[in-house]
Amino acid sequence: MAESKPKPEKLASVDYRPPSKSWMDVPPEIRLGTFNWAANPANAKYLDLPHVRKWQPTDEDWKLPDNWQQIVLEGLADRLQKYRSLKVFMDICVRCGACADKCHFFLGSGDPKNMPVLRAELLRSVYRRDFTTAGKILGKLAGARPLTPQVIKEWFLYFYQCTECRRCSVFCPYGIDTAEITMMGRELLNSIGLGIDWITTPAANCFRTGNHLGIQPHGFKDSIDFAVDELEEITGVRVEAPINKKGAEILFVSPSADYFASPHYYTLLGYLQLFHEIGLDYTWSAYASEGGNFGLFHSSDMMKRLNAKVYAEAKRLGVKWILGGECGHMWRVLHQYMDTMNGPADFLEQPVSPITGTRFDHARSTKMVHICEFTSDLIANGKIKLDKSRNDNVKVTFHDSCNPARAMGLFDEPRYCIDHACNHFYEMPENTIREQTFCCGSGSGIGTDENFEMRMRGGFPRANAVQYVHDKHGVNMLACICAIDKATLPPLLEFWVPEVEVCGVHELIGNALIMKGETRTTDLRGEPLPGVAEEADATDSVAASDGEEVSKDV
């Protein structure tokens, strides 16, 4: 899309006054910059999705199937029977409004339908009319309304203006989770052929080749080999990166962006360095080369279809357990869904770190460990040597990615890694971190160019908190542990806080890591590595005399 992009000054003045008309009478406005293009029919067909056709949101007529109302209402009835969450969340909201100004899209757009409570009412109003006594009798008075094509357009607009980040669910007195409602809404939309392309196409690619850009196995190998070569150029150390290696102890799964996008790529280099330095017996998989799961943004069935590869590949390769890289939605699936959907993983062993001997009891059923858990255990046991001063060129803050934060509780592990990898770390204000973290504004499959304005609006609260630490402490690097963050925070910060860059936690680890036999003068991005020249001699002697035992507080 080549249309002119909005200016920050324009988006920064948000009008929070609701319209004078009742929200039921305000039609959805399909405006460029605030929605996503429809799914490419070929890819939808490849995934056997229903009612595939050529259409676009900008069309007047969305060519809904003849019995679309029946499909949607039966689909809703079916999901009410399958999900207690949906039933309870439909019934118990008291509209106290605590969630209203917790949503980044509401804060950035002022559109009342982006208040989580109203987003849920979009679906609830239809539920009331067909599934509750009060709604059947009293109709609009009870907040019920019939399912019309306009309602469908509204759902399409607003269920794709929610990133399923779950921030509202933290503040709700009943824990009502808008992500759950959005997921149901999207499943219903998909059941009548209303999917978006940046979910359907990556899902089709993942299904076919194993990663979301559709890179074929040899291309995947090329990328990894290239990274190995480049790492040798930077560090002077030749690492091994086995692919599809049977009998390896550990299968490593990370989001595919790690090996073809920037700045993800520097995190990949960090992983490779780390695994080499500790001598990890592991393997990549070209078949399960995508941990990130675009199915989560589509339907629970699609999530299961894509996720199935992880356990299947672990079984085929005969590994003992699985290690997972830095990724947000991927970890929601791995932590909350994988074992239930595609388990039990009784062919794997309880994860034990081969380096420290630590038993990861908290992962004994799923058998999958987060890289930050793994690395912080290495650091705590003094198994790697980190030179914090090598990251002295950056002042770092940490963005808690929504899903590791609110669907896992992974807060201290990445901070522990960062604390041991750099000297200058500053937290953003407490209302914007940990469980209260703000979304990048582009998660859950809506990080597209055509949706640019909405992304900048939705990401505004996050960017504004970054601005705060940039102004106060001179922060110039935003660390995160999510592939979507790494893809979408750079343009977000470019828009709002251009002085701050984005990196992964394991990029910082990689920069700080003292490797045996290394000869390096630059960091992973090719910038001069701070402090390395004056310390080169000391480092060599440590590496030579003491390969295993290093002190805890490096």
Place this chain on the structure above:
Amino acid sequence: MKALFSLVVVAVVVLLTVLAVSTSGGRTFFGTILPFAAIAIFLVGMIYRVVYWARSPVPFKITTTCGQQQSLSWIKNNNLEAPRNFLGVLGRMALEVFFFRSLFRNTKAELKSGPRLVYGDARWLWLAGLAFHWSFLVVFIRHFKFFVEPVPGWISIMQELDGFFQIGLPIFYITDGILLAAITFLFLRRVFNPQLRYLSLAGDYFPLFLIGALAISGVIMRYTTLRVDITDVKLLATGIVTLNPVVPESLGAVFFVHLTMLSVLLLYFPFSKLVHMAGVFMSPTRNMANDNRVRRHVNPWNHPVKTHSYEEWEDEFRDVMKAADMPLEKDVESK
């Protein structure tokens, strides 16, 4: 509009009651039949609602974590915000149900020039909500003295505490004041906050007016010359409970308004948002432990889906994999 509509409905019910209880038929209806039916419908309706929810399974463990998970031994788990076990869940639910833990987090975001988003304290909603629910509960329990004979000691103690300040005669119960103040705040907030007014339904105002009328009629009976004879109230109440209805002569219109407001509240309860009273216990984001990777959660409808197996995948890419010297399961010559 919606608020006005709800107010009118409550006013009409009040008026109807006042008019009807001047006839003996009306007194029987509003004094015995309606309350009895209301209690029955409330009980059956709530049981039905809970069973309706419980009939659907919880396919996934979707705990919302609001604190540090249990992972490495030297990282402290926050068992109340990201429960690692049942005890933690119990504690989390207790905090939620008794103290409205999540609402306590409430903030108010404001966009200032700069642009600068600032998050101010907004615990008034929490305070008013808590004050309302707790004082309503105490007032409700105080009414037990009308049903049971002899009145249990703990109710008398609670009643004395409630009248601790010994203001006025009859002694003023603090909870009466708190209840009315809280409900007024909740109503004003709904009307004056533009976002809240925009999203409110008639069903959000109706219970406020209903409970308001219930409380005011009760206050009138206790603190004004329109006092009622407590022994007669007791007679009527035990009559309803023991299915042996009597409507004593002395009970006046205010009493019947009070009783009718309660009856309508009970009737309305199972069909409205008020079911959050039971629903809060069944919210999957709060009532499950964050032990997903420790204990496998079973989904009863976990149906099979179409996957892309390794074999199919290798069949499709064998040639390019072979050319790239990648390991293969079946090293066959391609066609």
